[in-house]
Amino acid sequence: MSKRDNKRYNDSARSGRPKRGGKNRRDYGAGYEASRPKPQRRRPAEVRPAQEREWDYMGTDGLEVVVGRNPVIEVLKGDREVERVFIADGAEGSIVQIKALAREKGVIVDIVDKKRIEAMAAPGERHQGVAAKVSEYKYSEMEDIWARAEKSGEEPFVILLDEITDPHNLGAIIRSAECAGAHGIIIPKRRACTLTQTVAKSAAGAIENMPVVQVTNLSRTIEELKDKGLWIGAADMDGQPYYGCSLDGAVGIVIGNEGKGISRLVKEKCDFVVSIPMKGRINSLNASNAAAIIMYEIRRQRDCKL
Numbered sequence: 001m002s003k004r005d006n007k008r009y010n011d012s013a014r015s016g017r018p019k020r021g022g023k024n025r026r027d028y029g030a031g032y033e034a035s036r037p038k039p040q041r042r043r044p045a046e047v048r049p050a051q052e053r054e055w056d057y058m059g060t061d062g063l064e065v066v067v068g069r070n071p072v073i074e075v076l077k078g079d080r081e082v083e084r085v086f087i088a089d090g091a092e093g094s095i096v097q098i099k100a101l102a103r104e105k106g107v108i109v110d111i112v113d114k115k116r117i118e119a120m121a122a123p124g125e126r127h128q129g130v131a132a133k134v135s136e137y138k139y140s141e142m143e144d145i146w147a148r149a150e151k152s153g154e155e156p157f158v159i160l161l162d163e164i165t166d167p168h169n170l171g172a173i174i175r176s177a178e179c180a181g182a183h184g185i186i187i188p189k190r191r192a193c194t195l196t197q198t199v200a201k202s203a204a205g206a207i208e209n210m211p212v213v214q215v216t217n218l219s220r221t222i223e224e225l226k227d228k229g230l231w232i233g234a235a236d237m238d239g240q241p242y243y244g245c246s247l248d249g250a251v252g253i254v255i256g257n258e259g260k261g262i263s264r265l266v267k268e269k270c271d272f273v274v275s276i277p278m279k280g281r282i283n284s285l286n287a288s289n290a291a292a293i294i295m296y297e298i299r300r301q302r303d304c305k306l
Contacts, residue, residue: 064133065121067132068130068201069098072085073205076101077208082105083107083135084110086130086131086132087111088116089112137195140184142213144213148211154183156251157181157302159295160218160221160253161185161188162254162266164255164258165258166287167199168198169202169288170202172203173291174210185212186214186215187213189216195212225252228250230252233245233251234262234274235255239272239274241275247274253274253298257287276293
């Protein structure tokens with residue numbers, strides 16, 4: 001039997017439904033493709049919520065979103081301009097303090113659904129039922145560090161960060177520096193983490209009180225600090241144990257990158273090198289942990305000198 005005589009290939013004798021074994025539009029019939037329902041391409045359920053969170057987090061009004069109770073409290077106590085505070089309906093506890101601070105500063109407080117707060121927070125971030133829209137973080141000037149030192153009645157105590165890239169490390173260092181009584185933090189503009197919401201969250205509000213200065217060239221800045229009378233130490237593995245160093249004067253400590261440590265050029269500019277003895281199998285500490293240990297040794301020596 002020829003194909004022309006074969007009923008399978010004769011469109012006029014076919015029913016509307018396709019027969020098994022068809023290979024193209026002719027085999028399925030002219031009206032089949034038009035009547036066939038088009039498959040609906042659905043995005044995963046998490047796509048749109050994630051986009052909404054990102055839109056609210058970045059903002060279209062040039063403002064930044066701060067979430068969490070302590071960060072919002074510190075923002076309200078600080079100098080940054082706060083446009084509005086959002087509180088989840090039913091939230092209690094320290095919410096009373098947040099409302100009082102907002103009222104004192106003349107900031108509008110909106111009671112909203114918890115989902116609205118979740119949409120404003122960055123993915124995976126704990127908001128604790130509170131968010132605020134504030135102006136962007138502003139970097140300080142060197143004069144702010146000297147003014148803070150003069151106000152404290154102490155000689156300058158500065159932390160220099162050489163290409164710290166992890167925002168959690170930067171936030172933790174800012175928090176430790178503020179608690180240890182440091183007068184300022186200096187970071188490079190390139191190849192380093194900047195002040196972000198993640199940094200602010202890790203700093204637990206300390207970012208509102210600690211001057212953070214951005215510089216173009218860290219090596220040149222070290223030279224300028226030395227001209228002002230500061231002794232600059234590098235935190236590295238080949239130095240003298242930190243507890244055997246004199247750190248009670250005007251001092252700056254350089255903390256290196258999480259992976260490669262302090263760059264050669266920066267290290268050569270330093271006056272001395274301090275180390276933290278390692279007794280375990282791991283030969284290095286997290287950058288924020290190492291910074292905290294040395295900062296509190298500086299604080300101990302300063303307090304013992306009083």
